Amino acid sequence: MTDGRRTGSTAAGDGAPPPAPAPLSTRAREAVLQRIVDRRYAQGARLVEREVAEELGMSRVPVREALRALVTEGLLELLPHSGVRVRRLERTDVEHLYEVWEPLTIQASRLAARARAAGDTEGLATLEAALHQAESAAAADEATREVAAHTAFHESMVAMSGNPLLARTMEQLSWQLRLVFGLREEPAHMRAQHAEMYRHIAAGDAEAAAASTLLHVRDSRAVALRSLFGEG
Secondary structure (H helix, E strand, O other): OOOHHHHHHHHHHOOOOOOOOOOHHHHHHHHHHHHHHOOOOOOOOEEOHHHHHHHHOOOHHHHHHHHHHHHHOOOEEEOOOOOEEEOOOOHHHHHHHHHHHHHHHHHHHHHHHHHHHOOOOHHHHHHHHHHHHHHHHHHOOOHHHHHHHHHHHHHHHHHHHOOHHHHHHHHOOHHHHHHHHHHOOOOHHHHHHHHHHHHHHHOOOHHHHHHHHHHHHHHHHHHHHHHHHOOO
């Protein structure tokens, strides 16, 4: 993992230029995605390019490129005559997502536990911080912040795995997962399940971590289907 102090001293001491800002189309895409995830853009809502550009304080060209990219990614869909709308999640979308996510996140938890057994304390601290953030958000009844903390827990577990290929693969699922997490209910036992996963990872017990993660993912799927479609 990158040493934050080393990175800071490099930027200051070696005079390295700051990283180039993301292209405007990328920034527009991320802004629209965030609005879909936090439900400012509801499922089925029509998005008007001009209005989105005004809201984001951008010209229409990068916004147009962002909307086209999101159509390709399946989060937006073209309307018959013009414009786009936020695509409504179907049951099969959720099922397909969990079919892919389940084995990947189980392996992430297994590898994270092995990393801990090999002495990784930084990754473990990041996981623990995400747990505390979720508890704090739940106590304050801040659902959006709680969802972000739960997402951070899973992303931190992937980072702790130390497998860059796994990380790149999981990154492709990140926005779909955030969307499902944001739309479903967030019952308290989800936090308890994360805490259980954390305990096994902290103990360096790879198979116990994998088993608890399997139970968590299966339960998460049932909660998502019940919340979104009234069935488990």
